[in-house]
Amino acid sequence: MLSGKNVLLGITGGIAAYKTTFLVRLLIKAGAEVKVILTQSASSFVSPLTLSTLSKNPVLMDFVKEEDGSLSWNNHVDLGLWADIFLIAPATANTLSKMATGNCDNLLMATYLSAKCPVFFAPAMDLDMYKHPSTKQSFRQLLSFGNTMIPAETGELASGLSGEGRMAEPENILLFLKRSLAAGLPLNGKKVLITAGPTHEAIDPVRYLGNKSTGTMGFELAKKAADLGAQVFLIAGPTALTVAHHSISLIRVTSAEEMYQAVHQRFATVNIAIGAAAVADYRPKEIAVQKIKKKSDAPLTLALERTKDILADMGKQKVHQYVVGFALESQDGLKNAKIKLQKKNLDAIVLNSLEDSGAGFGSNTNKVTFIDKNLVVKAFNLKAKSEVASDIWAEIIQRIDA
Template sequence: MPDWKQKRKVVLGITGGISAYKTPEIVRALVKSGCDVEAVLTSDGEKFVSPMVLSTLAGKRVWRQSDFLSDDAGWKIPHITLADWADVVIVAPCTAETLSNMARGAGKELLCSLLLATGAPVVVFPAMNVNMLNHPATARNMEILKETGIIIADPETGSLACGYEGKGRLPSVEVILEEMWKTLCPSKKLEGKNVLVTAGPTWEFLDPVRFLSNPSTGKMGYAMARSAWYRGASVTFVHGPAAFSNLSGFDVKSVVSAEEMKRTVLALSEEMDYIVKAAAVGDFRAASFSDRKIKRANADAVTVDLVQNTDIAASLGERKRQGQTLIGFAAESHDLLANASEKMKRKNLDYIVANDITASGSGFGTDTNSVRLLSRDGSADEFSGTKEDVAERVWNRILEEDWLL
């Protein structure tokens, strides 16, 4: 986990909506991520979720409306002390009523007074009936809050507790945490930039049921994409057949074969400022596809003729425009630096991330990686750790160099 994610102080404001039932899982996830969590319930929020449950998961007391301006706890001035303590304030769920109070600067509730007093970034997750969300008053209140610098996360679309279908659902815990991390990320050097990242394997079918592929899970590419998104980039994520739990915030393009990936990437390449080729694209495909399953019958062996796929990274290098940065990946089993350096030059890349797939804890399917980042000026940096840590450090190095150009 990057240093800037560690030991963050989070105030979680919970208002009186049915989706408050999800908040214990939010607290659990925050604590698991190493955050110190203070939960603050509005008076209506207490009707939807147990303070005891939240307190147990957070490992500390939960602040309630009865603590505000009270003889027992009011002297602690919780709306000021919590406001000063927080690194970030999350309001999830946020009802139409609370949005209205926030927009008007009302301070009757402990949570709303805290929001008036804090200098920390505030991320709000509206959750309500679709008609309430679409009401002009709600839209106006959200615009007022955005103008003051408050971040309004987009509700999800789906089945609502009231029986309606539409926009207004509280996002998943994973999405809420990622929005928080994006807010807390100290670097915004990719704001206004378009970044394309490829990830995962490709499948090159021999017949309707068999294909050539590799063990790539796409974890390294995903880490590169998420790290760019934290930094403010508009991220297009082109991935082969791999499962990802949360692709929120990305423009996602799902492909299967190397040919599909090539067409997708080249069609988008001109508008991209950075292109990260982290996918493990198949170098070869069958010379001919059998539209029927190849049967064993009595054959002792089957011969398959293979032809080369187009080298996508080399094609990007040929058409690279001025100001565009190309970052390649090289998974090697031997002569790591020599092979990676040759690839970088031949494909006209600006950087290449090389890793030894035979090394323990490095390469396909692992959560960790150990890489060498080579740049055109001949420099080489070595990074190791989780794939998230490696992605963070690779971007830091690239952006540090680009910032000086």
Template sequence: MSLKGKRVLLGVTASIAAYKSAFLIRLLVKAGAEVQVVMTTSAFDFITPLTLATLSKRPVLSKFQKDETGTWNNHVDLGLWADLMLVAPLSANTLSKFAHGSCDNLLTAVYLSARCPVMLAPAMDLDMYQHPAVQNSLAKMKAFGHIVLDAETGELASGLSGQGRMMEPEHILQAVSDYFSKSKDFAGKKVLITMGPTQEAIDPVRFISNHSSGKMGMAIVKAFLARGAEVYAVSGPTKLTFPKEVNTTQVKSAQEMFEACQTIHAQMDICVFAAAVADYKPAEVAPQKIKKSSSKLELTLTKNVDIALTLGKAKSAHQIHVGFALETENESRFAKQKLTKKNFDLIVLNSLRDEGAGFQIDTNKVSIIHASGLSSESELLPKSQIAELILDEIKNVPVWI
């Protein structure tokens, strides 16, 4: 495996597993990576900076100030330099700081400044690893979109045996290699993603909408972007901030979303219809605010354009269309009907009946159904991980293969 030209920022924290960092550095350097080590000062008790500096061929950094002249180690520059920030071993103490945004040393400052992907290899004793506080912090890391390398099972420093051992250096190297090998597997592909709700005006101050936050769509946007795609997002109103690399079109109504999608649809290789588009809109929009004049207000609604259905009819042989279905009953049957009707290659089904899945939250649980009949189900996972599953399933579509 080759990591030639890849820049890895390796964080080392206070854990008996810190001795394994020496082996990990040697493996990374041998694979061609440039490695910059940042240690917590507490980690000095477990392995010397001299050892890691010798193996990485770079001075180990641990403090903000380099010398008495005021020269300093710029945590922002370090975060920008790296292609990957890898913390191995990650102690319970540093994990908690990461999860809560604490910043009292160079490593935590680099973490909070890093724009690159973050990979974490926790290491601690069995009971510490299983403690709800630690598991909650690990869940936060996953929700932040970080890659968490689950601790391995075996003999621990305490003499106990169980889960808590830092993943072995050879296995971490494989995880790093796998990350970089797949990170650009959508390079050269143009991807359209619709996301968020639509708002259908009743009058100048009121509208019909839904509870969509756009979080699932944003997770898909970021996943495609990280894996090399040229991303076009057409978004209804959300509070989310888009990466500057994304070609973003902000819309409000279903008609505006349709027109924005129709303009670029033919140029796309992959279209993901993740938006919660209103099925109906008021037949007439009042030119002025409607005043309260009686105990009832009746609205006549008319159907909106079905964006996925209309563009599905125009889909060319090389294009892949991915749909979403949110159901509350007969979920699988309704999803399969939508899959066929709208000419999707696969559809992502989630149910409001699954606790922890649905609108406004950071987790989801889905079934992914292919037109070929292939299907898979996920556990309840952060939406960032669900997005990765969706991208992996897109690569199983016959058009892609």
């Protein structure tokens, strides 16, 4: 959820400021770009040098900065526009009051009043301060502005008291941000199954029947689904590709039978299934135990049998699932794709044709046509496969939300 996001972290003068070193590390690890605004009082609790080192950006404290004898200023308007998320943690009672009343007496407050992005604040103060009517009024006022409060936790406080007012732990702040961002995504709460790549059907211990699929299209579809808020099962045949995303479970298989079993185990639990894998239609009827030796110039004959049709099986079993197939055709593409769509009881099919330059296997681009069960056809231009994935998901989301 936070990968590629610009997070502006405002740190105010409370003892909980020491936790922000851990918070910055977690944000960076989650893939965010982090800039820090520190109030003067906060610098007594946490070192600007430490935060600068961890965030890999200069820590901002004043409107005016002096570098090599020259004066310049920290543009609060630019900072507010830069941020995708403005997080104020810890947010002291003093700062909360300023935010609620618009008291602009430092760089953090000026940036807050200029921010166009979602603002989150994590209160931190002693028990009696947290319960004071003026603090409660600040909370109500800030929530009415559309700001989001990360509730304080209960525990031991700096005063020695124990109760509510302790700043949420960095791990919980990160989780709160991720859940808040996911809540507005179109696939939030959805489970998605995607097959990708080729399958390898063994002939003997060293040889197999396979195809030229790299799995790129399926992996891009999985990454886009995760970015849209889905929990993804990515079932991939033999491919050099990998993926690191907390919302993607990568299940590696080799043969069509292994892929069938992996799909069968998970299909009933998902909302959307996309069969993007190039699954072998046939496999050797017998697999040689030892490597097959070449016998002079005599031809080798392999007896083949059909593999299980994974896509057709999903089409038969679907109850609530939206099932999408792929059709790679070399001729009569539209006609054959429509036949496959209806024969396998799919909700939609994505056609890509080997007749189109830049489409198909072994390329970072693709040219597809989306066809739904009502035979509504939408053709797209040649694009990078990451953009194609976005187009396909836009078509699916439009139909499942209809």
